[in-house]
Amino acid sequence: MNIAIIAPGRDVTVWKETIEKEAKGVNIQVYPEISSPENVDMVMLWQHPKGILKKFTNLKFISSMGAGVDHILNDPYLPEGIPVARIKDEKLTFSMTNYVVMGVLNFHRRLSHFQENQKKKRWDMKNPEIDVKVGVMGVGALGGDVLDKLSYMGFDVYGYGNSPKEDFPFTYFHGKEGLKSFLDKVNVIACLLPLTEQTEGFLNSDFFEDCQKGTYLINVARGKHLVEEDLIKALKKGHISGALLDVYSKEPLPKDHPFWDNEKITMTPHIASVTNPLAAAPKIAENCRRWMEGKPLRNVVNQEKGY
Secondary structure, three states, X not given: OEEEEXXXXXOOHHHHHHXXXXXXXXXXXXXOOOOXXXXXXXXXXXXXXXXXXXXXXXXXXXXXXXXXXXXHHOOOOOXXXXXXXXXXXXXXXXXXXXXXXXXXHHHHOOHHHHHHHHHOOOOOOOOOOOOOEXXXXXXOHHHHHHHHHHHHOOOEEEEEEOOOOOOOOOEEEEXXXXXXXXXXXXXXXXXXXXOOOOOOOOEOHHXXXXXXXXXXXXXXXXXXXXXXXXXXXXXXXXXXXXXXXXXXXXXXXXXXXXXXXXXXXEEOOOOXXXXXXXXXXXXXXXXXXXXXXXXXXXXXXXXXXXX
């Protein structure tokens, strides 16, 4: 089996060595040193150059090197009819859940407020907590685990997604008709939506105006979910009281971007949940073995839905 890894700017040594160890009989080449692309059976991708897939005329399947697949599905030259698989890894879920829980607890226990009081040497015991009801948008493996853990901690939680779900263990809203009811229930929103044509720009001025006044926003999905200038306006108006952001429309965030100096925004540099090659590469190796054995691939995405 011939594999090409295309991940410009990333050290893929661990990926290559792990897959060669886990899936015997594979031949792996790394971009840009790829000879005979027409003989490649599978490509592993992360932020690949758009259009490069036209060279691989005999692909059997494509694998993302992370949980997200929007960087693949947004390629206008993506070959039709080729399965695209993504990474499902317990460590990714662990890190993402901990990050969101951190943001919820910070807001709930007013940590930023008390840190500011410390700077001013102010002893103020009033209002030590904010009553929190958490809404999670995007309730797949990552969002579902966030709901599980926050519910276990005693928080009221609500889920929101694009389509209906049966036997969902938490109160759940879906589609345009369910969004307003969802927003009426919650004062903390964690966005874990997949990025699709329908969800790009989802967090916009109309969305913020429908939120409860003072709602806190956590975005750990994709920067393009958020209309950034609309968030700044919503913060000024008080529709949104603050935000914890890990993703941005342009990364790295430009130094002249207004987010840097906004005291109501806490930022991290897209590190909420980072793929660990030692944990993720065996998942790809398993799919390689399954393909060679004629078995169905795991974690194949629905390309029409975008996830």
